[in-house]
Amino acid sequence: MTELSKTATTAEPLHPLLADRWSPRAFDPEHQLTERQVTALLEAARWAPSASNSQPWRFAVAHRGSEAHRGVVEALSSGNQTWAPTASALIVVAAQSVTADGASRPWAVYDTGQAVAHLSVQAEHEGLAVHQMGGFDGDRVAALLDGDGTLTPLAVVAVGRRVDAARLDETLAGRERAARQRLPISDLLLSVRPVPVSERA
Secondary structure, three states, X not given: OOOOOOOOOOOOOOOHHHHOOOOOXXXXXXXXXXHHHHXXXXXXXXXXXXXXXXXXXXXXXXXXXXXXXXXXXXXXXXXXXOOHHHOOEEEEEEEEOEOOOOOEOOOHHHHHHHHHHHHHHHHHHOOOEEEEEOOEOHHHHHHHOXXXXXXXXXXXXXXXXXXXXXXXXXXXXXXXXXXXXXXXXXXXXOOOOOOOHHHOO
């Protein structure tokens, strides 16, 4: 098995768990997640920060070979169905965007994203890889969940062990081997406009 290194090129050194993280499509179809690994991933997500400690994230873990897994795969976009089923598990990520009594949680999506980011770093520490997907039928995924109607599916996360990109078709293999790219920091910075004296409280 050939391990493909895609360490990020950065302006300043980053922790290897961050610099070495990337989102593969080639997963080992024989690899099984252990119960300990799943617990570690969910613990990492559980301890993410959230507004007023609301913890709006919810997760459904569907292991490869289960009926739940088949249901999630069928809800994926056709492009994701070509590679995602070989991952050890597919984790449905949902946000509780309203409380049980109907009150809005305006930061639920932001907070849930932080929880998945924590999960992805823990996965790297565990020698695992994750690939987060937005290509799925939200209504079909929501129907698979046992929530109370307050949940909004946000992503499906493939988790497993990376393998050689040669297992993929030529198009996907080319995308797998391509260099990682990001906008420069200068393109990400905004200026804060000063408030005119006449408008200050």
